[in-house]
Amino acid sequence: MLALVVGLLYLVAGRAVRSQDATGSRFVCNAIPPGAEPGCGYGPTGNRVQSSSPVEDELRNTIIQLRETILQQKETIVSQQGTIKELNSKLARCEAGSRRKEYGKNTMGDLPRDPSETIDQLGKTMQSLKGRLENLEQQSLRLPITNVSTAGVSALTPLPPELRELLRQRLGALETQLLRKVAELEEEKSQLYNETAAHRQRTESALNSLLERITELEKNNNAFKSPEDFKVSLSLRTNYLYGRIKKSLPEMYAFTVCMWLKSSASPGIGTPFSYGVPGQANEIVLIEWGNNPIELLVNDKVAQLPLSVSDGRWHHICITWTTRDGFWEAYQDGERLGTGDNLAPWHPIKPGGVIILGQEQDIVGGRFDATQAFVGELSQFNMWDRVLRPVDIMGLANCSAYMPGNVVPWIDANVEVFGGATKAALEICEDRAFDS
Incomplete structure (x- = not known):
């Protein structure tokens, strides 16, 4: 980024020198006080000298645009870093929730959750994260680049490859975690169904045994108060x-x-x-x-x-x-x-x-x-x-x-x-x- 700014300054200065050479003019370099705008001329005593040169105005405008571009990209990078932190936080919560569930598994105090509801919620979360990534990519396509054309107009550039790759890796890891969680919930749902079916079968077997016992009691001699009653x-x-x-x-x-x-x-x-x-x-x-x-x-x-x-x-x-x-x-x-x-x-x-x-x-x-x-x-x-x-x-x-x-x-x-x-x-x- 710094090299690009220096190059632009060199290009503009060269154009100015060629223009002055053509007219026989010369430039005098003066020290600029801290905090002063580069486009403002200062005399040997440090007093500001007003200049109405069009070249200086163009240079000043270009520097202002570069500064705004740098600030915008800085804000974008900070926003994307915040998004990455948020994704990391969600992933950490998912991992922590998985560990808590493993610790609490098969305990009498845990209240069962509906596996279908949990799967739907995780699916919605994953779709939301994918949508947010797509929005980030679309926004990155609209960010201004740091190089400026000779006319001073900003062009568009995609999101930096390193940041895009990092986002994709994070989202891929989160998606893998979610898919693993969905698979675990599906397996738990299947086990719960099998346990329910086995419990139903045991209940029906017990009822059938009880019915057979009742039928046997009705048929034997003890069905009535005495065998002849x-x-x-x-x-x-x-x-x-x-x-x-x-x-x-x-x-x-x-x-x-x-x-x-x-x-x-x-x-x-x-x-x-x-x-x-x-x-x-x-x-x-x-x-x-x-x-x-x-x-x-x-x-x-x-x-x-x-x-x-x-x-x-x-x-x-x-x-x-x-x-x-x-x-x-x-x-x-x-x-x-x-x-x-x-x-x-x-x-x-x-x-x-x-x-x-x-x-x-x-x-x-x-x-x-x-x-x-x-x-x-x-x-x-x-x-x-x-x-x-x-x-x-x-x-x-x-x-x-x-x-x-x-x-x-x-x-x-x-x-x-x-x-x-x-x-x-x-x-x-x-x-x-x-x-x-």
């Missing part, structure tokens, strides 16, 4: 709602079957239970269908029973039968309402069959008819291989005795339900007896 509900007259007793019957020469049931279906309550064996689907059947009374079938032989249970209340019924003369008895709510004989006399009950609750069997274990389906609730289905005494039957009906069947006891584990039939907790015996 449940009922089977058959709410629709269809050919697919039914229950099945897992246990079969041995060969028997007498039996007693007792149960609690409640139904308001009409016409007829349907088939509370049926027992079928190979070759005889109607080995034992209790049925009421159409306008017919309740009937007991043994080996497909029929006896009509004087029972009435379709009033929508709980009723306790018992049926006894013996092969001797085919004698039978019918009890309702502890009272014997009818007897008869000649019902499949001397016929033993065949073993190995299937007991179905709520449906009449046309083949063993199947081919149900919806018109003969039982609609209602039943419970305490027990079966003995002997004829119970009337006092025993009365004790079962009035809740003063508990006597499970020795052939088929009513327990939860011994009863399966299908097609939408359900098991539910049974009302206490006293409530059922009072209802009847």
Whole structure:
């Protein structure tokens, strides 16, 4: 810069000398006091001498322009240095923030930040810094250069290469830091998503295990207050709602079957239970269908029973039968309402069959008819291989005795339900007896 100023002075002085030589004039060099303008002439005594030479005016104007140019470039350099310091400060804050995050990672006191929000904020910061660099470059293109043409007009020059390179390096380093930070946040977001998915999977697994446990508890013997305190509900007259007793019957020469049931279906309550064996689907059947009374079938032989249970209340019924003369008895709510004989006399009950609750069997274990389906609730289905005494039957009906069947006891584990039939907790015996 100093060499350029000296050259300009030399050029202007040369022109002045040539002009004076042409006219025969001479110049006298005098010492200029400190702080005086170079364009002002001073005499030997230091007093200012007024000069109106056009060459001196041109020289003075040129020097003033050079001084202004130097001041402008100095201000520009100071401004750019401030920008560089600001970029360094931002980079230092980013690095400090990264170190603080590493120190605070995996601590219970740290509050999680939204990775997407942080990435967007860093992206906006990077775009802002790029814009500021572009503005600096555009401003540098408009800065005046230090050399002046012969006419004294300033030309334009780009930003000094060293400064531009320094700015690019700083911005490149900052961009690298930002990209690394974005990558770390993306990785953290991915890890957080994986941890969330794993936590959700563990939660669902725990819920499934709990559901399986609840289902298991509902199916085992502890599902109710006691194994026999449940009922089977058959709410629709269809050919697919039914229950099945897992246990079969041995060969028997007498039996007693007792149960609690409640139904308001009409016409007829349907088939509370049926027992079928190979070759005889109607080995034992209790049925009421159409306008017919309740009937007991043994080996497909029929006896009509004087029972009435379709009033929508709980009723306790018992049926006894013996092969001797085919004698039978019918009890309702502890009272014997009818007897008869000649019902499949001397016929033993065949073993190995299937007991179905709520449906009449046309083949063993199947081919149900919806018109003969039982609609209602039943419970305490027990079966003995002997004829119970009337006092025993009365004790079962009035809740003063508990006597499970020795052939088929009513327990939860011994009863399966299908097609939408359900098991539910049974009302206490006293409530059922009072209802009847």
